[in-house]
Amino acid sequence: MTRLHDELARIAEHAPDVDLADRVLRGARRRRTRFASAAMALAVTVVVAITLTVIGTGTDAAPMTGRPVASPGPGELPVKGVSPAAYAYYDWCGREITSGTARLSGRDCLQWRLVTRSGERYRVPEAKSAHAGPADNAQTLVAAPLEITPDGRKIAYYSEKDQRFAVRDLESGSILLAPPLVPAADVRRNAAEIALSADGRYLAVSVQDGLNTLADLETGALTDLPAGWKAQSIGAGGRPVVVADTGRLGLFDDGEVEPFTGRAWHTPGVADPDETTIAYLTRPYPENGGSTDPTVVDAQIATVDAVTGEALTSVQVRDVPESFFPLGMGPWLNATEVTVSGRKLDARPVKGKDNVIGWDTFAVDVTTGRMRKLDTYSIEAWAGGIVLPGY
């Protein structure tokens, strides 16, 4: 036994003290009963099931609107008239969180902050941010998701008071809700993910082991995505929808997914402004089949046809910074360059400042593979996250 073992054992003592066996067995029995009933129903009525499930396209579908905070306080996002967003972030109040997060519960500084292109900085109290506490060791450091359209005019976030994901037009102040009810506990525990279309009209919401749907916010129509595939990016007008499972990328259309890659480490991108081409970064899994090396080694920047998924180009990425770890791909900068955000593993972007974290953005040329740095976004924080428009 080593001291490391002893320390790990002490940490493990904080694991939840719950007996899952009974819960699992009850669930398994329930599923068996359900399966038996379903099989009988199937025998009586022969139904050809098609993967496509469209919910709400009938007469029941209707858009849902939300309400902004009636009278925002000082520093809070105004009801309307907000100029386009440059980025959003949360910073855990700039505090070191080694002793837990419970003491930060309810603090304004936990909220998402929105920074506009004209330099204003607002708190966004209606957007659910990171969860603080209650136990010191239950540190879920990632906030509920927030996304910004590439033009910075709309933001998507989780509205706790509506128990739904919402998209807000910053200029007009109008708020549209994605119809499915998503309890706050599910957002916190089950790693809810969203993808907002470039025009802000479509919002995909997925919650682990539950909801996985694409909402047209203007009509209220919902389209379920096939199990295992999650939306990564959505073009303006709702097409193309780039989806990913564990290791593959595909296009979702007419209720079906057409994979356009094999299994590898992919960083999915968005369609170009013409919506004819999709770019993505790809690098092979290590030979041992594991996922031990997430840094960009032998990465390729590839493009596919946005309609057919047909491979168009693939070139080796050049001038990759050492230990660069891609986090996401953003909008196209011009006809041949696409943007990528990332950071260096084990390195702070702002040297000499331990309490500053940051992310770099780069442009990658899909024809030459050449990579060049664009900007660094940094915040004074020990932990947190940043969201850029269109990423």
Added chain:
Amino acid sequence: MRTSYLLCGDAHQAEEMLQSVLVKVAGNWRGIARDNPEAYVRRALVNEHISWWRRQRRSLAFTGPPRSGRDPGDESVSRIVLWQALARLTPRQRAVLVLRFYEDLSVQEAADLLGCSAGTVKSQTSHALGRLRALAPELADLLHDTDTDTARQEAK
């Protein structure tokens, strides 16, 4: 549950992960029971953790390094520092450390469970320990005897 908690670092997620794995085990119990159910659950947990991490990596949160100048002899502080440093390892590196130094599996046992070679486990262990040292130099004392233990196990 404890292994699940060490792998993912979050109480709620540990519960969800283990429940999800146990549901799969319960559904295929006849097939699994003939084999080695404990190893199956461990392997399924590691896989579940890695796939969860992949889903999450689009919105990773970054934790700053612990403030320097603390007394490395302070047990609770080193635990917190270790906890934070573990959170910054890749899921595979974290899994290797948990399997080898918490579950006390041999190199070969860990390799069988992870579906890779013994050499890969050795190199991953070495990388993971090296990264822990780089992320949290104050853990040097805590990690000191892992070298001896690693050498002893590898000699087996």
